[in-house]
Amino acid sequence: MDGNERISRLLLKQEVDEFLYYEADLLDARRYDDWLALLADDVRYWMPMRRNVKVDDLEREFTREGRDISWFDEGKQTLTRRVRQIQTGIHWAEEPVSRISHVISNIRLLEANPSWAEPAEVAVGCRFLVYRNRVETETDILVGKREDLLRRVEGELKITRRRILLDQNVLLSKNLTFFF
Amino acid sequence: MATTRKDGYRPGLVDISAGQVSREIFVNEEIYREELERLFARVWLFVGHESQIPKPGDYFVSGMGEESVILCRDRAGKVHVFLNSCRHRGMKVCRYDEGNTPVFTCPYHGWSYGTDGQLVGVPYFREAYHEKLDRSRWGLVEVPRTYLYKGTVWACWDSAAPPFLEYLGDFVRYLDLTLDGWDGSEGGTEILGGIQKWRIPCNWKFPAENFCGDSYHNISHRSVDLVGIGPSGTGRRDMRERQMARRLQVAFYERGHQTGVYLFPKDQATPPSYQHSPEVSEYFAHCEEERRKKRGEWGRLIGSPGEIFPNTALHPRQPRTIAVWHPRGAHQTEVWRWYVVDSAAPQEVKDFLRDYYIRYSGPGGMTEQDDMENWNYAHAASRGTIARRYPYSYEQGLGFETENYEWQGLRIPGTVMDITDAKSSEHNLRNLYRRWAEFMEAESWGELATWRLARAAE
Incomplete structure (x- = not known):
């Protein structure tokens, strides 16, 4: 990587950081329509379940996208419906609304195509910690890894693909009425 | 009846004739420990x-x-x-x-x-x-x-329990509504990869009674109905087929099993469904026709939620699932859910259904999310010293049950409540607690297999 490339990568890293923090702010401020606008029309949003399997059988750790049952296997249309459901005001699982904070960290740029200087797409890895507190004392803490594919559309970054790997086997939350 | 016995198991907790059940059976930790012994160690699971x-x-x-x-x-x-x-x-x-x-x-x-x-x-x-x-x-x-039935595996710790098929009795025909192919082919189903497991902070009987046939909780799901995830694009399910059918709740008093069913009129085709996808719609239309051919009059029947006593829930109509409500202390339930599809369905149909299932059921399911909120806080608000003094009401439809129910030439096994006009009853829920109380009182299977006593007396 020459000096120019390294600078391009650094600028991209800064842009991606700010994008992901901005996205987290939108979710935590319950600005769901603005959040939806960050998703590409062909977005894939997938959160597999995780099995306890032997170390030599780890290809079976995750349920398969588009094949098996998962926690989420969504496109933009269904994500939009989930937002609309919260907005009805009678989605009892989110009424009263939850207090949620997304803490995003360990952000790493994994790949940019075609180049760091002119990236049409960039693959990003990060950790998430989603804290949900609702009603009086009900509290969930969900931690895991995320792999995002971001695409530049008319100068703006859009989320094209999100793979959410939650570090839980038996889900310890009664429901998943929020986004990762 | 055993449940009103003064010297029996904690008299007054379950009063079926009055349609009342004490909150103690949901929140009392001593009762919970007795359940593990008297119920879970004796039933088929x-x-x-x-x-x-x-x-x-x-x-x-x-x-x-x-x-x-x-x-x-x-x-x-x-x-x-x-x-x-x-x-x-x-x-x-x-x-x-x-x-x-x-x-x-x-x-x-x-x-x-x-x-x-x-x-x-x-x-x-x-x-x-x-x-x-x-x-x-x-x-x-x-x-x-252990017993294998159409792919499903059942187990029971009690050597004195009746064999699985005797435990089910005629209810096996209703279990078949989940395990047979939609076209009526024997055991023509398979499960999708990935068993969902999650925890809910409530007693296991909250989800159990809901799946026995709580036909009353429409307000719970109003938000998903408004948004629309049904396979034809509206509501949370396709409703046209249901609207032409008799809507029945079927309970087996001696055994504790119960289910809802829809009974279609004779000589009338099932209206189209799954209209979001022509291929899926065609598949189900074809299956409807086949089932009626294969099963004759019985082919007019499709299932709605039910339960094999005490904690195996059946959801025979898409989203077709089997759920187990595992007890995890008096105040927590761990749900395990298997998702069922027709083995012979084309891959496109299986994919369509999987998407719909995830959208509807489980922690991410837009329908069930709201159920879990209700079970959670119903349980929480029933734990108090004062709250426990006040029983829950299960009076809906009390006294309107029918034996030997028949409609347009098909007799329906079990004690039936026709809720086509009534919209709802708590017939099936009462049946769960009737049997629950019998199990909590009985010292052995000798007292529980009452159908054997009746047979011996003849």
């Missing part, structure tokens, strides 16, 4: 599906009540269910969810067991035990009763 363990050495770790069990196929192909606990010092011999293995080796002291449960390896057998340990007596604890 769903533990998995044969397709999860197709090959010798395949295993799936399941649960019965609070306990972990291993469902496994031995080298000779026989299916076993073992307590997942080493006989030497109790360590789990398997902490994986599923896999294939020649032996289960305890990681604590190294005792190992064959897939038939036999103790096959004991470290220092010669030196420390002087070959005196009788290994034939120290195999894995095996669940004495």
Whole structure:
């Protein structure tokens, strides 16, 4: 990587950081329509379940996208419906609304195509910690890894693909009425 | 009836004739401990599906009540269910969810067991035990009763319990509504990969009674109905087929099983459904036709939620699922859910259904999310010293049950409540608690298998 490339990568890293923090702010401020606008029309949003399997059988750790049952296997249309459901005001699982904070960290740029200087797409890895507190004392803490594919559309970054790997086997939350 | 006996199990907790059930049975920890003994150690429980363990050495770790069990196929192909606990010092011999293995080796002291449960390896057998340990007596604890039915695997700890099919009685025909193909082909179903497991902070009987046929909780799901996830694009389900049918609740008093069903009119085709996808719509139209041909009058019947007593929930109509409400203390439930599709359905149909299932059911399901909120806070608000003094009401439709129900030439087995006009009743919920109280009182299966007593008296 020459000096120019390294600078391009650094600028991209800064842009991606700010994008992901901005996205987290939108979710935590319950600005769901603005959040939806960050998703590409062909977005894939997938959160597999995780099995306890032997170390030599780890290809079976995750349920398969588009094949098996998962926690989420969504496109933009269904994500939009989930937002609309919260907005009805009678989605009892989110009424009263939850207090949620997304803490995003360990952000790493994994790949940019075609180049760091002119990236049409960039693959990003990060950790998430989603804290949900609702009603009086009900509290969930969900931690895991995320792999995002971001695409530049008319100068703006859009989320094209999100793979959410939650570090839980038996889900310890009664429901998943929020986004990762 | 046993439930009103003054000298019986905690009189007054379950009063079916008045349609009242005490909150104590949901929140009292002593009653909970008695349930583990008197209920979960005596009933038939769903533990998995044969397709999860197709090959010798395949295993799936399941649960019965609070306990972990291993469902496994031995080298000779026989299916076993073992307590997942080493006989030497109790360590789990398997902490994986599923896999294939020649032996289960305890990681604590190294005792190992064959897939038939036999103790096959004991470290220092010669030196420390002087070959005196009788290994034939120290195999894995095996669940004495298992039964395979159309791919499903059932198990029961009580050797005195009636065989599985007798435990079901005629209810087996309603279980078939979940396990047969939609076209009526015997056992023509398979499960999708991935068993959902999650925790809900409520007593296990909240989800159990809901799935017995709580036909009253429409307000719970109003938000998803407004948004629309149904397979034809509106509501949470397709409704046209239901609107032409008789809507029935069916309870088996002697056995504690119950379900909802929809009974279609004679000589009238089922209206189209699944209209978001022409291929899926065509598939189901074809299946409807086939089923009516294969099953005759019985083919006019489709299922809605039901339950094999006490905690195996059936959701026979898409989203087709089997759920188990595992007790995890009086105040917590762990749900395990298997998703069912027709084996013969084209891949596109299976994909469509999987998408719909995820959208509807489970923690991410736009319908069930709201159920879990209700169960959670109903339980929480029933724990108080004062709250427990006030029973829940199960009076809906009390006294309007029908024996020998028949409509347009089809007689329906079980005691039936026709709620086509009434919209709702608590007939099936009463049945759950009627049987629950009998189990909590009875000392043995001799008292519980009342159908045998009736037969003997004849």
